[in-house]
Amino acid sequence: MKPLIRPRRIRALVSVLSAAAAVAGAALLVPRPAQAAGTLGAQAAASGRYFGTAVAAGKLGDSTYSTILDREFNMITPENEMKWDTIEPSRGSFNFGPADQIVNHAQAHGQRMRGHTLVWHSQLPGWVSGINDPNTLRSVMDNHITTEMTHYKGKIYAWDVVNEAFADGSTQHRSSVFQNVLGNGFIEEAFRTARTADPNAKLCYNDYNIENWTDAKTQGVYAMVKDFKARGVPIDCVGFQSHFGSGGPPASFQTTLSNFAALGVDVQLTELDIAQAPATAYSNTVKACVNISRCAGITVWGIRDSDSWRSGENPLLFDGGGNKKPAYDAVLSALGSGVPYGGDGSPTPTPTPTPPGNGGCSVKYTISSQWPGGFGANVSVTNLGDPVSSWTLTWSFGAGQQVTQAWNAAVTQSGSAVTAKNVSYNGSLATGGSTSFGFNGSWNSSSNPVPSNFALNGTACTAG
DSSP states (O other): OOOSSOOSOHHHHHHHHHTTOOOOTTOOOSOOOOOOTTSHHHHHHTTTOEEEEEEOGGGTTOHHHHHHHHHHOSEEEESSTTSHHHHOSBTTBOOOHHHHHHHHHHHHTTOEEEEEEEEESSSOOHHHHTOOOHHHHHHHHHHHHHHHHHHTTTTOSEEEEEESOBOTTSSSBOOOHHHHHHOTHHHHHHHHHHHHHOTTSEEEEEESSOOSTTSHHHHHHHHHHHHHHHHTOOOOEEEEOOEEOTTOSOTTHHHHHHHHHTTTOEEEEEEEEETTOOHHHHHHHHHHHHTSTTEEEEEESOSBGGGOSSTTSOOSSBOTTSOBOHHHHHHHHHHTSSOOOOSTTOOOOOOOOOOOOTTOEEEEEEEEEEETTEEEEEEEEEEOSSOBSSOEEEEEOSSOOEEEEEESSEEEEETTEEEEEOOTTSOOBOTTOEEEEEEEEEOOSSOOOOOEEEEETTEEEEEO
8 A cells, every 4th residue: 555655654664674584255247358368367367366456547548557457467456546635635525536547447447446445544634634523533434434435336346444553563553543533443443334335345454564473563463353253343354465575475474364364354465566576585475375265366566667666676577668577477377376266256166065974963053242133153063974075054043033244154044044055165074074154143032042953964963
């Protein structure tokens, strides 16, 4: 997430450089023509992923720039055009023109869009940063999120809802008008507002210097995401900006991606660039993503070196003349080396179900949290019969409960009857094998009892 001029985050950049030595996804409804074989987008798409780039509206008229953009990339992030100072320069006055130009270009060329960014402490108009009344700021923030997301509803694959909210090298939030006036809860409120504004877009938290698993900032973001998932705060993905020095990602980068993915969120490399663009460093970075089934895709922060915010470091895949660099071929090769993307919306086909044998199944149903009118639940199912290649778990609610959101399973409901199906990455259950998923629900009666009639692929389960 780079401003129009080189940012003043000197300490942050030094930290980055020293690190070398980091059902919603279908929102875009336009058809996507296949890119030419052997391009970055086509190679990523072969495993269900995307390969994108940051785009500036003012450069779309550059034929070299736009030719590379449309040939190579199947995802676009606006560089500055969706940030607050451009979108809402004065209160209630919205300027969508520059961002519309990028969105229209993407739709015309079958490219998907990432929205960047809704709530950020930087590139913020003075009228916002000067607010000191909590009710006013809350209203302004919620209105900004709702208005921008509504304008682009159905056209955005994922939004960076909150950006760079954690302090460098710390588990604590950074000082900002949002933090100072609204407190820690502003992030949760932003995500809940975003879910209401566009239920079909993926909602991401995005930050830099969170690629090293042992870094305090990484642990702070991890704890937040874990808490959000446990309490049902709607978060679908975490963006790792990945601005690396010439040595590339830290040794623990893949571990970091894996640990976040295990929380039930997609992980994305959102602003990748590497000083001097060494082929090996780029290859190692891309492999760390494609080795994780829930790493949805990669975005490089610019097309040519001359387009980069890191002036003089030549950190991208194309030189200033638009020629491919050795790192380009390394990335192309690395994109084909990993496992298929396995998050929600993955094109990986579901295998034909195999019913469990006579051994049956067992289910553990646990209410993880409960509040007036709502609750969160975890479900663990163990297959006691023959191995299955995919599964469907059914049950019945007895007190009017309704599922409102689920993760690690595709859940539907008709009346009291609920059906949960595996997603692409957890369909196989060996004999004795288990899997878990979770959901949030609503309840309006005096009790919230455990459901009944659990069955796995039609075979009754014992519940505990």
